[in-house]
Amino acid sequence: MKIAVINGSPKGEYSITLQSVKYLALRYPEHTFDVFSANQIIFAKEDKLTCLKEQIESADALLFSYPVYTFIAPSQLHRTIEIFKEEHFSLTGKIATQITTSKHFYDITAHNYVKENIFDLGMHYVRGISADMEDLLTKRGQADLEQFFEHFLFCVDHSLYLERREAPQRSRVDLSLPESIEKVEATFDTSALDVVIVTDCTDENSNLARMISYFRSIAPFSVRVENIAEYPLKGGCLGCFRCAVSGKCVYTDGFDTYLRERIQKASAIIYAFTVRDHSMGSRFKMFDDRQFCNGHRTLTTGMPVGYLVEGALASEENLRTIIEGRAEVGGNPLCGVVTDETSPEKPIENLVRELLYVMEKGYTTPANFYGVGGMKIFRDLIYQMRGMMRADHKFYKKHGIYDFPQKKWPTSLKMYLVGMLLSNEKIVKKMGNTMNDGMLAPYRKFLSKVKPKD
Ligand SMILES: Cc1cc2nc3c(=O)[nH]c(=O)nc-3n(C[C@H](O)[C@H](O)[C@H](O)COP(=O)(O)O)c2cc1C
Structure with missing residues (x-):
């Protein structure tokens, strides 16, 4: 079988995940594994892209090989998927699966994201494998990988594919929000509050822009908009881990300072995005991945968050899980998620009211499974890597995050x-x-x- 491997790791040839693919290529030489890196696809000029498109389209199957990055995939893979769709890659009827390496922190939401996009591209899906970073070096890991691949071949032979259960619904309404608007009443002095809306909205006439504008007009506190589509980000996280000791990113676009000064010091954050390819889109993902300069430190615990979302979020269960998971792991009270699927006026007012309550009272709730489970993975990981992840280790010690049961x-x-x-x-x-x-x-x-x- 001719397999096109889509290598979503920004590390290219240095990808740990790709080593599992190389192992399979060595063990099953009767199959060919042609590797196409996300960077190659993203930066390809027109002719080159056409050539890559033809090569990928000529494969029998696609294997997405990538690391889990901040609940999903690296921004580079998000962009690659956008390109597959924009450039109408003809992949219908092909078989696709996935291999990831990670520490299993939200690997499930990453796999669901890629699976959804495989369906969008008209491909058949066979369940993938989520391996730990070190699995390939163990006998068990090697056996798991072989079993995964043989099961994949079995599914191909017998046409045992997973299919999308239902097509996503989009009940979009063109918003027209009222002209004269009163502020929501606040029962305390809000003059010191500084709420930031982080968005990648570029269309002034979009529902998202209207929701942002309505939020600003009724909020009885200062609201800033930070548009990350305009921020001169030089690129997505490279996964180089140079920030592990100092918290300083190798890019010189000033993003780490911008993040710390303009966003993390706010009283609350509202994320405003449009649903794209079952996620928040590659630009937002780039912004998220670049926050790796904060390592695994939950620096904004207690800071309320809210969401303004354009798109059919009701049919995006995985994305809703990501939204909740992020709030839970970060210890950020989730004050509301408003969409344009139905009239958002009342929900935006409710979001403002909830934000006011949380900011006034400092209201938080104990983490649920998403938060507790996620932090246990981080706790074990940082303790093991404390020699390198020094900034994280210091933070975890200071905040009592090392709550090992053996103590x-x-x-x-x-x-x-x-x-x-x-x-x-x-x-x-x-x-x-x-x-x-x-x-x-x-x-x-x-x-x-x-x-x-x-
Ligand atoms: C920016 C960034 C975000 C990450 N996010 C996650 C994550 O959400 N969950 C997880 O388990 N591991 C996460 N990791 C760890 C990687 O998934 C892991 O190191 C992976 O094995 C790297 O594979 P690669 O060498 O193929 O890129 C992250 C690493 C980086 C650099």
């Missing part, structure tokens, strides 16, 4: 005792409700002292 030895000891008791049939029979009583004892003691709030 909780009194609880472990208690569990040994309970385990010993439970393994004795006679004791279990006599116990009755003693265990439940024992578990509730500290809560009962605490609740017995609680007084009504003044």
Whole structure:
């Protein structure tokens, strides 16, 4: 089989993920693996792009090989997918799958994103493989990879493909928002508040521009717009890890300072984008990836966020998960996600009200699975890489993020005792409700002292 490998890693030949593809090429020499890097496609001039298009179109199957980057794929792969669509790459009926390496932090949303786009391009999908960065160097990892590929071949032989369950719906309305608008009432002094809207909106007549404008007109606090489409970003994150020690990016476009001074110091952030290819689009993704200069430090914990989204977000479950996941991992209260699928006036007013409440009261909620699970992955990763990820390590120590279970030895000891008791049939029979009583004892003691709030 002739397989076109789309290498989405900005590291090109130095990609760790690509080494898994090379392994497959060595193990299965009866198949050909032609590698096309995202950078090659993005920067190709017209003739070159036509040539690459023909080569990719001549393959039997496509294999997307890329690292997971900030919940999805590197901005370079997002741009590549945009080009496939803009240039009408004829891929219908081909079979596609994916290989990623990562630390498994939101690998699921990355895979869903690529899967959705494979469907958009009219291809059949076979489930991909999400490997840890180091898996290829273990016997188990090599076996997993071989099994993945053999399963892929089996699916191709028997036409066992995954198909899109339903076509996304787009119930777009052209917005016309009222002309004279009153500000939402604030019950506290909002003069010191500085809310920033981060957007890549370039069309003044778009629904997104109208939503931004409406938000600004009713907000009883200062609202700045930072348009990242206009910011002179020199390129997407290169994955070079040079920022690991100092937090300084190798690019000299001043983005790290811009991020810290103009965005992270705000009282709240509103992200405003248009849904593109089941994500926020390659420009926004570039902005997100470049935030890697902050490493894995949750620098804006407690800062409220909100979203103004143009597009059919209701049918974008994966993108909604990403929005929630990002807020949860960052410890940012998510004050609302407004779309233009239905009239957004009331939802924008509600978003402003919720922002006001959160900014006044400092309201936060404990992280759910998205946040707790994500931070556990980061905790283990940074501890292991503390020699290199020095800025992250310092931050994690300072903020008590190293909450390893092995440090909780009194609880472990208690569990040994309970385990010993439970393994004795006679004791279990006599116990009755003693265990439940024992578990509730500290809560009962605490609740017995609680007084009504003044
Ligand atoms: C900007 C950036 C963002 C990343 N985001 C994630 C992530 O969201 N989840 C994860 O598990 N790993 C993440 N990683 C780690 C990479 O996925 C991992 O290092 C991968 O193996 C690199 O593969 P490559 O050498 O093929 O580019 C990120 C790395 C960088 C540089």
